[in-house]
Amino acid sequence: MTEPAAFIEYRAVAKAFGDQPVLRDMSLAIRRGEVMYIIGTSGVGKSVTIKLLIGLLRIDRGEIWFDGRRIDQLAERALVPLRKRIGMVFQSSTLFDSMTLAENVALPLRKHQRLAWPAALDEARRRLAQVYMAEHAERYPAELSDGMRKRAAIARTLALDPEVVLFDEPTTGLDPVSARRIDRLIRELASGLGVTAVVVSHDPPSIFGTADRVALLYQGAVHALAAPADLRASPDPIVQQFITGQSSGPMETPGF
Amino acid sequence: MAAEPHSIPHRVTGWVQQRIEAVGAALLAGSAAVRELWLVYIATWAGVARRASRRRVPQGRQGRPGQARGAIVHQLYWIGNRSIVFIAVTLGFLGMVMAYEACLQLSRVTGDFSQVGSQLLRLDVSDFAPTLTALMLATRVGAGIAAEIGSMKVTEQIDALRMSGVLPIDYLIVPRFIASLIMTLALTVLGGVVMYAAGGLTAKYSFGVNPHVFFDASMVRGRHVALLIVKAAAYGAAIPVVAGFCGLRARGSSEGVGWATTAAVIGGSFAVLVLDFLLSAAALVVFGGDL
Numbered sequence: 001m002t003e004p005a006a007f008i009e010y011r012a013v014a015k016a017f018g019d020q021p022v023l024r025d026m027s028l029a030i031r032r033g034e035v036m037y038i039i040g041t042s043g044v045g046k047s048v049t050i051k052l053l054i055g056l057l058r059i060d061r062g063e064i065w066f067d068g069r070r071i072d073q074l075a076e077r078a079l080v081p082l083r084k085r086i087g088m089v090f091q092s093s094t095l096f097d098s099m100t101l102a103e104n105v106a107l108p109l110r111k112h113q114r115l116a117w118p119a120a121l122d123e124a125r126r127r128l129a130q131v132y133m134a135e136h137a138e139r140y141p142a143e144l145s146d147g148m149r150k151r152a153a154i155a156r157t158l159a160l161d162p163e164v165v166l167f168d169e170p171t172t173g174l175d176p177v178s179a180r181r182i183d184r185l186i187r188e189l190a191s192g193l194g195v196t197a198v199v200v201s202h203d204p205p206s207i208f209g210t211a212d213r214v215a216l217l218y219q220g221a222v223h224a225l226a227a228p229a230d231l232r233a234s235p236d237p238i239v240q241q242f243i244t245g246q247s248s249g250p251m252e253t254p255g256f
Numbered sequence: 257m258a259a260e261p262h263s264i265p266h267r268v269t270g271w272v273q274q275r276i277e278a279v280g281a282a283l284l285a286g287s288a289a290v291r292e293l294w295l296v297y298i299a300t301w302a303g304v305a306r307r308a309s310r311r312r313v314p315q316g317r318q319g320r321p322g323q324a325r326g327a328i329v330h331q332l333y334w335i336g337n338r339s340i341v342f343i344a345v346t347l348g349f350l351g352m353v354m355a356y357e358a359c360l361q362l363s364r365v366t367g368d369f370s371q372v373g374s375q376l377l378r379l380d381v382s383d384f385a386p387t388l389t390a391l392m393l394a395t396r397v398g399a400g401i402a403a404e405i406g407s408m409k410v411t412e413q414i415d416a417l418r419m420s421g422v423l424p425i426d427y428l429i430v431p432r433f434i435a436s437l438i439m440t441l442a443l444t445v446l447g448g449v450v451m452y453a454a455g456g457l458t459a460k461y462s463f464g465v466n467p468h469v470f471f472d473a474s475m476v477r478g479r480h481v482a483l484l485i486v487k488a489a490a491y492g493a494a495i496p497v498v499a500g501f502c503g504l505r506a507r508g509s510s511e512g513v514g515w516a517t518t519a520a521v522i523g524g525s526f527a528v529l530v531l532d533f534l535l536s537a538a539a540l541v542v543f544g545g546d547l
Contacts, residue, residue, distance in 0.1 A: 051415070054419065083419050084421065088416075092411065094411060097413070107420045107422065
């Protein structure tokens, strides 16, 4: 039955797009307050894994449990309260390009917390100030750099004080300094506020500097699950090939 | 007895089976799409109902971006005002062609132009004005809606909306739906007037038809006006739902947005023609020969 230790649990999850299977038999238990990194080659289903959790995609088989409750069969409207507790920072930041940064951050506040617009905008400006974006609150996403957009997207997600934050490749496309700042922020969220972080990444400094545990996805399942130091020491040839970045080895990557 | 099935070579039956399977798969995909489209349509009406019930609670927070009234006003302007010249010009030309053709045929047969204006007006009101206006709107408005929603879909902005606690249909399709309902009717009236006026001028200057004879509303009955309103409402409802549905189904990247836009124009025009057929047939059944 349900294991109380697991905060988030995937049980034998399968997902295919058309006749292209992505996840075949993926099981993973994530503890409350830990920083879990999901790593793997491109197209292996890392982003799919986190989108399945909050119902942006639907599983074909298996079960997903969150905080003692099965959530994979919930209807779209029943997922709304869940999406207040589980936030997501999208890969390309994904701000609404027709809104200013303040309006971007205010939208979930208004919808999830039922704040009126003026109150939501005030709160949004305060949240943007926390990520040093106060002076850009009235600008549009297209006018800003990638790093700034990422910070605004994080402010939008954290504005709801979620218990779980899903990061889809948070450091991809950022300069090393900005990337390490994001890593530090993820670490602080977990250690300081007890937020559970699930991070999709293939950025080794980020993985080995931030993660509590790392799950390596390979061929539609979790191939290895370990603390970063143990993963480094693992004799598994597929793990070694991935973390040392060898182009040749036992790993089969579809289409490349 | 056993010889009969063997008389057809095996690869022929295999080929036939493949064709049948291909047709079957296409039919299944098509019926699934129609079912999904229908669900989007139902969800849109549910969103309209939710919006209407929310509006009754005075919140004192109107006119902000993303807010109900602001979004609808914006869409009214975008769908309506920005289409005025387009609709006037296209329907004006169509009116000229139709009046010219009608007069030309009459001049060859009887030379009696006394009925041409009143009959054309009856046709304009009961069919041409709403249907041609909607066909034009299906291209302009449908493409715009599908491109906008489709690009939001492929850049994950739809997912980000869902994460923000927003139902995408309520937020994106409902304001366009309400605006399209209102503006399709308004533009139909405008298009019909321009069409008839252009036809009258063509008849006068090409065939010397007296405007007093041409501009004659004696043939138009209440049922024709009712048909105009029903058709304009049906088209106005169908265009944004079909376009929004195509946008939400966009996959991949810019290619997906292109596909969604094309599908929205084709699907919207097709929906207008099918609805025209169904509503005209229904009117014939109801009113019989009096139509």
